[in-house]
Amino acid sequence: MPMLLEDISLFCEDFKANKQHYRKGWDSGFMSFDYWQNLAGETAGILKRHKVNMLRSSRVFSDQLYFTYTSLFVTNRIVKYAAKGSQNEKFKQAVNLLFNP
Template sequence: MQPLKMLNNVQKARLLHSLLIQEIPEFLGYLNELTETVLNDKERIKSEWNDQMINPDFWFELAEQVQKVMAKYPKQLYKSTNVFADQLFDGYTAIFTIHGLTQYVALSKNTDPKFKPAVELLFT
């Protein structure tokens, strides 16, 4: 196994999924809610947007991409480590997914107490 600092987002997501698979359905449910919230509240989000690195329209595109992946692979995202990691944590899509993941643990939505430290170790 490579050192942690050498792993990319897809590899980190595979590790998270394989170690704590029982938490993945709850996270995916939260991620789905997050995409719907973002896409249903565009005007408010645009008016409050203050991120200089990302344009709000790009954020909405990322939310749409995540939503499409979740609709296309509903069961595979839970069951397959590779589908979960490759579809949600590769490329720009990872920006939205990692945001959702960090929000999920910051809001204490996780049920497994080991999930939060794992997310913090891998993605922050």
């Protein structure tokens, strides 16, 4: 969990700092870039306020990040972290089973 939360936090920072780069490559018809950027900002704020408690309790993680539409952003980041950042094979398999068809 610590490495996942760190990965999400770092991506939120990078997304904010390099928004023009991300905007140019945006091809999602599902939602606008501005809305995705808003979800990233909300997620970053939640992580700043609750990260310590999230590390202690998965319930806090789910209560804070899966209560609103930030769940869309967080799920996307979990899938990408499992695909590229995680070394934990059980985590990768669980994410694959839950989120990939």
